Amino acid sequence: MSVFYENFERHSGGLGLKAHATHYCPGCGHGLVHKYLAEAIEELGIQDRTVAISPVGCSVFLYYYFDVGNSQAAHGRAPAVAIGHKLANPDSIVVSYQGDGDLASIGLAEIVSTAQLGIPITVIFVNNAIYGMTGGQMAPTTLMGQKSATSPYGRTAAMGLPMKMAELIAGLDGPVYVERVALYDAKQRIKAQKAITKAMKLQVENRGFAFVEVLAECPTHLGMTPEETEHWVKESMLPVFPLGVKKDVVVEPHGAVPAPSFDAERLVGLVGASAEKPPRFMKGFPEHLGGKDVALKLAGSGGDGAQTAAMLIARAAISEGFDATHIPSYGPESRGGTSYADVHVAEDEVLSPASPHPRILVAFNAPSLAKFAPDVVPGGTIVYDSSVIHDVPKVAEGVRLVGVPLTEIAVDLGKAMVKNVVALGALCAATGLFPEETFKTALRQALKDKCALIPLNEEAFAWGVKSVTAPGN
Amino acid sequence: MASPAPVRERPKPFLLDEFCKGCGRCIEACAKNCIEVGHEINPLTGLVPVVLNLDHCNACGLCMDACPEPYGLRPEAKPKASEDFELQDPAKLFGERASQRPKPVAIPPEIVPLPKTEPLVLKGNYAAAVGALLAGCRHVYGYPITPSTEGAELMAKLQPKLDGVFLQAVSEVATVNMMYGCGGAGLPCMTFTSSPGFSLMLEGISYMIGSEVPGVFVNVMRGGPGLGNIAPEQADVKLACRGLGHGNTHAITLAASTPQEMLDLARLSFELSFKYRNPVILLADGYLGQMTGKVVLPETMVKPGLPEWAVFGDAAHRGNLISSIYLDEKDLENFNVHLNEKYARMQAAEQRADLFLCDDAEVLVVSIGTPARMAKGAVEALRLQGVKAGLFRPVSVWPFPIDALKPLLPKARRIVVVEASAGQLEDELRLALSHAGLAVPKIESVRHMGGVLPQTGEVVKAVLSREEVTA
Ligand SMILES: Cc1ncc(C[n+]2csc(CCOP(=O)(O)OP(=O)(O)O)c2C)c(N)n1
Ligand code: SF4
Ligand code: SF4
Ligand code: SF4
Numbered sequence: 001m002s003v004f005y006e007n008f009e010r011h012s013g014g015l016g017l018k019a020h021a022t023h024y025c026p027g028c029g030h031g032l033v034h035k036y037l038a039e040a041i042e043e044l045g046i047q048d049r050t051v052a053i054s055p056v057g058c059s060v061f062l063y064y065y066f067d068v069g070n071s072q073a074a075h076g077r078a079p080a081v082a083i084g085h086k087l088a089n090p091d092s093i094v095v096s097y098q099g100d101g102d103l104a105s106i107g108l109a110e111i112v113s114t115a116q117l118g119i120p121i122t123v124i125f126v127n128n129a130i131y132g133m134t135g136g137q138m139a140p141t142t143l144m145g146q147k148s149a150t151s152p153y154g155r156t157a158a159m160g161l162p163m164k165m166a167e168l169i170a171g172l173d174g175p176v177y178v179e180r181v182a183l184y185d186a187k188q189r190i191k192a193q194k195a196i197t198k199a200m201k202l203q204v205e206n207r208g209f210a211f212v213e214v215l216a217e218c219p220t221h222l223g224m225t226p227e228e229t230e231h232w233v234k235e236s237m238l239p240v241f242p243l244g245v246k247k248d249v250v251v252e253p254h255g256a257v258p259a260p261s262f263d264a265e266r267l268v269g270l271v272g273a274s275a276e277k278p279p280r281f282m283k284g285f286p287e288h289l290g291g292k293d294v295a296l297k298l299a300g301s302g303g304d305g306a307q308t309a310a311m312l313i314a315r316a317a318i319s320e321g322f323d324a325t326h327i328p329s330y331g332p333e334s335r336g337g338t339s340y341a342d343v344h345v346a347e348d349e350v351l352s353p354a355s356p357h358p359r360i361l362v363a364f365n366a367p368s369l370a371k372f373a374p375d376v377v378p379g380g381t382i383v384y385d386s387s388v389i390h391d392v393p394k395v396a397e398g399v400r401l402v403g404v405p406l407t408e409i410a411v412d413l414g415k416a417m418v419k420n421v422v423a424l425g426a427l428c429a430a431t432g433l434f435p436e437e438t439f440k441t442a443l444r445q446a447l448k449d450k451c452a453l454i455p456l457n458e459e460a461f462a463w464g465v466k467s468v469t470a471p472g473n
Numbered sequence: 474m475a476s477p478a479p480v481r482e483r484p485k486p487f488l489l490d491e492f493c494k495g496c497g498r499c500i501e502a503c504a505k506n507c508i509e510v511g512h513e514i515n516p517l518t519g520l521v522p523v524v525l526n527l528d529h530c531n532a533c534g535l536c537m538d539a540c541p542e543p544y545g546l547r548p549e550a551k552p553k554a555s556e557d558f559e560l561q562d563p564a565k566l567f568g569e570r571a572s573q574r575p576k577p578v579a580i581p582p583e584i585v586p587l588p589k590t591e592p593l594v595l596k597g598n599y600a601a602a603v604g605a606l607l608a609g610c611r612h613v614y615g616y617p618i619t620p621s622t623e624g625a626e627l628m629a630k631l632q633p634k635l636d637g638v639f640l641q642a643v644s645e646v647a648t649v650n651m652m653y654g655c656g657g658a659g660l661p662c663m664t665f666t667s668s669p670g671f672s673l674m675l676e677g678i679s680y681m682i683g684s685e686v687p688g689v690f691v692n693v694m695r696g697g698p699g700l701g702n703i704a705p706e707q708a709d710v711k712l713a714c715r716g717l718g719h720g721n722t723h724a725i726t727l728a729a730s731t732p733q734e735m736l737d738l739a740r741l742s743f744e745l746s747f748k749y750r751n752p753v754i755l756l757a758d759g760y761l762g763q764m765t766g767k768v769v770l771p772e773t774m775v776k777p778g779l780p781e782w783a784v785f786g787d788a789a790h791r792g793n794l795i796s797s798i799y800l801d802e803k804d805l806e807n808f809n810v811h812l813n814e815k816y817a818r819m820q821a822a823e824q825r826a827d828l829f830l831c832d833d834a835e836v837l838v839v840s841i842g843t844p845a846r847m848a849k850g851a852v853e854a855l856r857l858q859g860v861k862a863g864l865f866r867p868v869s870v871w872p873f874p875i876d877a878l879k880p881l882l883p884k885a886r887r888i889v890v891v892e893a894s895a896g897q898l899e900d901e902l903r904l905a906l907s908h909a910g911l912a913v914p915k916i917e918s919v920r921h922m923g924g925v926l927p928q929t930g931e932v933v934k935a936v937l938s939r940e941e942v943t944a
Contacts, residue, residue: 004543010794012801017518020492020544026520027496031541038543048788051658054796063794065543067574069784071657072796074680077650080642084654084662085786087612087638092658092786110650113643186502186535219496226496258636260611262776264587270631271603273590273770311765315594318767324594326765351850352929353764353843 003038003047004065011064023061027226029216030059032183033126033196034066037095040197041068044204050093051085053078057099058132058218076107079114082121090257093203096123101131104140104163111169115211118174120203120254123211124196125165128218129237136221141165143240148221162240166213170246176208178247182215182238184230191243206253215241278319278445281437285322285347289431290379292347295355298423299340299372300364300385305420308446309362310341312424316434316442317345325353338368345433360431362423364406369393383426385419402430404467410460418460425464436465483532484548486525490515492544493522499546502539505529574792579781582609582747584773595768597761598623598665600732601691602631604739605663607770609777610689611637612662614651616644616670619703620759621693624665645670649677649688656686656752657795659783661743663689667759668697668709678752679718682812683797685782687746691739691755693762696924704924705759707842710897713754714871721809723816725823726754726871728841732766738868740771745823747780749815756870758893760843760926819872826874827866830856831881834863836936839902840891841867844927848891851932862936870898873905882911889936891919891927 007014011023024030041050047068054062056075063070069092073081078096086094096114103111103125114121130148131137137150140163145154155162170178177199181192192214199210215237217229224232261267285292296313298306310326317324327342342355361376363369363384370393376382378398386403395401404426410419421443428439440458447454486499493515500508500523507530511521540546587607595603602624605613613632615625625639632639642648648664655662666674671692681688694709696702713726725745727738735757742753779785784793799805829849831837836855840848845866855862865881867874892898899916906913919927919935 017491021494021518022542024541026494027498028541031543032539035541035543048791049786051784051786053654060798063796067791069786069791070794070796071654071784072684072794072798073653074650074676077646077653077677080647080650081654081657083640084612084614084651084656085658085784086654087640087651088655088658088660088662089786094786109643110647113647186538189538226498227501230498230501260637261635262583262585262609262774264585264774267606267635267774268588268590268770270634271593271606271770273593275588275590277591311594314765318592318594323767327760328763350766350846351853352847353760353766354847354926354928356928356930 003041003067005067008064011061022065024058025220027217027219027229028058029128029183029214029218030126032189033124033192033214033216034062036193036196037097037124038066039193040200043197044200046093046200046204049091050095053082053085053094053096055096055098055102056133057102059097059099059126060133062097076102076105077110078102078107079110079121079123083114083117083119086119086121093200094121095200096121098123098125099132100125100127100129100139100141104165111165112172115169115209116172116174118176118209120206120208122199122203123209124199125211125213126216127165127213127241128216130218130221132218132221141241143236164241166211166241166246169211174209175211175247176249176251177202177210179245180213180215180241180243182233182243183217184234188243207251208254213241215243279441280320281435281441282320286433289433290359290377293350294345294360294433295358296343296345296360296362297340297355297358297372298343298362299338299368302339304339304364305417306339306362306364307341309420309424310343312439312442312446313343313345313433315445316438319442319445320434320438322347323350325350327353340368340372360427360433362427363389364419364423365389366391381431383423383430385423400430402426402468404464409463409467413456413460413463415456418457421457421460422464422467425461426468427464429465429468436461483534485527485530485532486537486546487549488522488525488546489544490522491517492542493520494518494542494545495521495523496541497523498539498541499523499536502535504533504535505531508536575788577781577793578789580778582778583776585776587770587772587774589772590770593768593770594765595732595736596623596763596765597729597732597735597757598693598763599627600735600768601665601729601739601755601757602627603768603770604736605689605743606631606635607736607774608661608740608743609775610661610663610743611635612655612660613637613639613664614642614648614655614662615639615664615666616642616648618667618670620695620762621665621667621670621691623762624691624693645673646677649674649681652688653677653681653684653686656681656688657684657783658785659779659790661687661689661747661777663691665691665693667693667695668706669700671709671712675712675716675718677718678724679720679722680797681752682717682722682724683720684795685750686752686795687750688752689739689742689746689755690752691757693757693759695759696922702924703759705761705843705926706893706922706924707756707758707844708894708897708922709756710870710894710901713756714901717752721812723819723871724752724754725749725819725869726756727825727868728756728870729761730842730845730866732761732764733768735761736768737771743775749819750782751815756842758842759924764843823869824872824874824876825868826877827868828877829864829866831863831865833861834881834885835861836887836889837863837865837881837885838889838891838932838936839865839867839898841870841898842893844891844893847927847929848932850929851936854929854933855936858937860936870901873901875905875909878905879909879911882914885914887917888914889917889919889932891932893921893926895920895922
C-alpha cells in the first residue's frame with residue numbers, strides 16, 4: 001500500500017523493526033483505522049493532495065506512517081487546524097484524526113463548530129471508551145460503571161453519562177454524512193472501511209463535512225486480550241453507541257473557490273485610497289489658536305454626531321496637509337451613554353492625541369458642558385447647544401461661550417441629525433480653525449456616496465456660520 | 474451443469490514473524506483455523522508471533538484484513554519471498570513501491586508596485602488591517618473583542634472582495650489553531666485580539682513556535698487583569714516578551730504608536746514572521762486601536778509565495794510535516810538549541826528603536842505606544858524649558874533595542890520610563906541592560922493603569938520635580 005511510508009523513518013529514525021511496525025499496542029484499533037484511511041487515500045488517488053492532522057493521544061504519531069502532508073495539532077484542536085489547512089488550499093483533502101479524549105472532551109467546541117461550519121473536511125473519530133496515551137483515564141465516552149484510572153470505582157452518573165458524538169454531530173445542520181462503525185468482526189471491518197472511503201470521497205467531491213466514529217479496541221487500558229476487547233466492544237459498547245448511518249444527505253458539490261486576488265488597483269480602491277489631490281484653501285496653520293497644535297473636544301450623547309463631526313475635522317486637517325488625530329471614547333456609548341471625541345490638529349505631528357485641556361469644546365448636552373467646560377484653556381472657545389443647555393457652568397477667564405440653538409436649527413431644517421454639522425459651522429465661524437471651504441470640501445468628500453444629502457448638510461453648515469456671525473451674537 | 478466459474482487466483486497470507494505483535498486478531502478472523510497462538514518468543518521483538526498453517530487456507534483474506542499492522546499479515550509475495558529478504562525493505566517483499574517523497578520546492582514571494590495615492594485618514598485598527606492586506610495576507614481568523622474589533626470588521630468587509638478568507642472562529646482557542654493550520658500550509662495569516670483573547674491564544678502560540686509556523690497577532694491591549702475594562706493599558710508586555718505559552722518561547726514583539734506605524738509594522742510583522750518561521754506579535758493599546766490619523770500607503774505590496782517547508786496539500790510539499798513533538802529528550806534539546814539560536818539571530822538583527830532628540834539627552838524618557846506620544850510632547854516641552862530631554866522609543870520591545878540605547882547611557886544621567894502598566898516595560902529595560910552587562914542606572918517612572926494614560930504635563934512635571942509619579 002503506497003500511502004504508508006515504505007520505511008517509518010519518523011519512527012525512531014526508521015531503524016530496525018520500528019521501520020515497519022507501528023507504535024501501537026498489540027491489537028489496538030488504531031492500526032486498522034490507519035489501514036482503512038490509507039486504502040481510501042490510495043483508492044481515491046489523492047495522496048498528493050491529502051493533509052492528515054494528527055491529534056494528541058495515542059495516534060499523535062499518525063504522521064510516522066502516512067506518506068501525505070502531515071500536521072500535528074494541539075489536544076482537541078485538530079478540527080480548527082484542519083480549517084486552516086483547508087481554507088489555505090481548498091483543493092487539499094484534509095483529514096482530522098482524533099481520539100475520544102481529544103474530540104469529545106477538550107476539543108468539543110472545535111469539533112462542534114467545525115461540523116456546523118460544514119466545509120468539506122473529513123473527521124475520523126476513534127472511540128475506544130478510554131484515554132489511551134495518558135494511561136487509561138476516564139473519557140467522555142467511558143461507559144457507566146466502567147473502571148478507569150480516574151473512575152477507579154466505576155463511572156457513576158455524577159461523572160456524567162457517556163457522550164454520543166455521532167448522534168450529536170448528526171444533529172447539526174452542517175455535516176452531510178455521519179456514521180458509526182466498529183472493528184470487531186470481518187463484517188464490521190468491511191463497513192468501517194467503506195464508511196471511511198465514503199467520508200473521504202465526499203470531500204473529494206467537495207460535498208461537505210463527513211464524520212466517521214469508529215468503535216475501536218484499546219486492549220491495554222481495557223485490561224483484556226485483543227480478542228476479549230472485540231467481544232467487549234460488541235457486547236458493552238454497542239448498546240450505548242449503536243452502529244449505523246446517523247446522517248446521510250445528498251447535496252450538490254460546493255462551487256470552486258477562486259484564488260485570492262493580489263491586484264494592486266483593486267486593493268487600493270477597496271481601502272479607499274485615491275490619487276486625486278484634495279483642494280487646499282489654507283495659507284498656513286491657524287496659529288491664532290495658540291501655537292502649532294490645537295486640541296479640541298466634542299461631547300454629547302450617543303447619536304448626537306460628536307464622533308462624525310470630530311472625524312470631519314480630522315479629515316479636513318489632513319487634506320490641508322496638516323497632521324490630525326481623532327480618538328473616540330467608546331464602549332458604553334454604543335449602549336446609549338455619553339460619547340466624546342478628542343481631536344488634535346497639528347502643523348507637523350500630533351504628539352499627545354488626548355485633549356484633557358481643549359482649546360475648543362463643542363458640547364451637545366448639559367452634562368457634557370458641565371463636565372468639560374472647566375477644562376477649556378484660557379483664550380479658548382466653547383460652542384454649546386443652547387436649545388437644550390440652559391445652565392452654563394463657570395469657565396476659566398477669557399474663555400468664550402457661544403450658545404447656538406443647534407437642535408432647533410436642525411429640526412427646522414427637517415433633520416435633527418444634522419445638528420453636528422450646524423455645530424461645525426458655528427465652530428468654524430467662532431474660531432476660524434479652517435476656512436469654510438475646507439469644512440465643506442470635507443463634508444462633500446464624506447458624503448460622496450450619499451450625494452443627495454449634500455445640499456441639506458451644506459445648508460446646516462451655513463446656518464451654523466450665520467448663527468455666530470449674525471449681528472446680535 | 475454449467476461449468477464452474479473460474480477460480481480467482483488469490484494469494485494466501487504471508488507473515489514475517491518480526492512484524493507480528495501476536496495480538497491474535499487474525500486467529501479470531503480465520504474460519505478455517507489456519508492460525509494459532511504462537512509459543513515462541515521472537516528474540517528480536519520480545520513478542521510472540523502467531524503460527525500459520527495454511528494447509529486448509531482458502532485464501533479468503535479475512536486474516537489479513539483483521540491485522541492492525543500495515544506490514545503485518547500480507548498477501549504472499551510473488552515471487553515468493555526469497556531468502557535474502559532484508560528487514561528494512563518490505564518493498565522487496567511485497568512488490569514495487571508506487572511513489573517516492575517528492576523534494577519540496579519554494580515559490581518566492583513577488584513584490585507588486587502600488588499606484589501612488591494621497592494619504593488616508595484611518596483608525597489604528599484599520600491601518601493594521603490594511604498593512605496586513607498589503608503584506609499579502611488573505612486569511613484572517615478572529616473572535617470579536619473590544620478594542621480590537623474594527624480590524625476584524627474591516628477584514629470581514631474586504632477579504633471576500635479579494636477572494637480571501639475572513640472566518641469568525643468560535644473562540645480565540647479555535648482562532649489560533651486555524652492560524653496554525655493556515656501558517657502550516659505556508660500562507661500568511663493573522664488575527665486581531667485584545668488582552669483576554671490574547672491570553673487564550675497563548676497555548677496555540679507555543680505550538681506555533683514549537684512547529685515553526687508563522688502568523689501575526691495584533692494585540693490591542695486593554696485594562697486587566699480579568700475582564701478589567703476596555704480602556705488602554707500596556708499590561709501584556711510581559712506576556713508578549715516573556716510569556717508566550719509553555720516552553721522556551723519567544724517572538725518578535727513590535728509596538729506601534731501611530732496609525733501609520735500600525736500599517737507599517739503590520740506589514741513588517743509578516744515579513745519577519747516568514748523570515749524566521751515564527752509568530753510575530755504587534756502590540757497596540759486600546760487608544761491607538763481607536764485613534765484615527767493620517768496614513769500614507771507604501772509603494773509596493775506583496776504577493777506571497779509558498780515556502781518549501783509548507784504542508785500545503787500538493788505534490789510538491791507532500792513530504793512535509795508540521796509538528797512540535799520530540800519524544801526523544803536529546804532531540805528536543807537540540808530543537809530548543811536551534812530555537813535559541815534563532816532567538817539570538819532575532820536579537821542581533823531585529824532590534825528597532827525610534828530616537829527623538831536623544832543625541833545630547835541628559836534625561837532619557839523611555840516609552841512605547843500611545844504613552845510614547847505623550848512622552849514626545851513632554852520632551853518637546855522640556856526642551857523649550859532648557860532641559861536636555863530625549864525620547865527613546867523601542868519599536869521592537871522584544872528584542873529590546875539595547876544596542877541603540879547603549880551609546881546614549883554615558884550622557885544620560887536619568888532614565889524615566891513612561892508606561893501604562895505597573896512596570897512591565899521597565900522590566901524589559903532592566904533585563905536588557907543587565908544582559909548587556911551594563912550598570913543599571915536609577916530608573917524613575919511615570920505609570921498608570923486601568924485605562925488612565927500618562928499625560929504630557931505629568932511627564933514634564935515628573936522630570937522637573939525629580940519625583941516619581943505612580944498611580
Ligand atoms: C492541553 C492538554 N491537556 C492534556 C493533555 C494530556 N493528554 C494527552 S493524550 C490525552 C488523552 C487522549 O485520549 P484520546 O483522545 O482518547 O486518545 P487515545 O490516547 O485513546 O488514542 C491527554 C489527556 C495534553 N496533551 N494537552
Ligand atoms: S493504549 Fe490503547 S489506544 Fe493506545 S496504543 Fe495502546 S491499545 Fe491503542
Ligand atoms: S486467508 Fe482466510 S483461510 Fe487463509 S488463513 Fe487467512 S483467514 Fe484463514
Ligand atoms: S493480527 Fe497481525 S499482528 Fe496480530 S497476531 Fe495476527 S499477524 Fe500478528
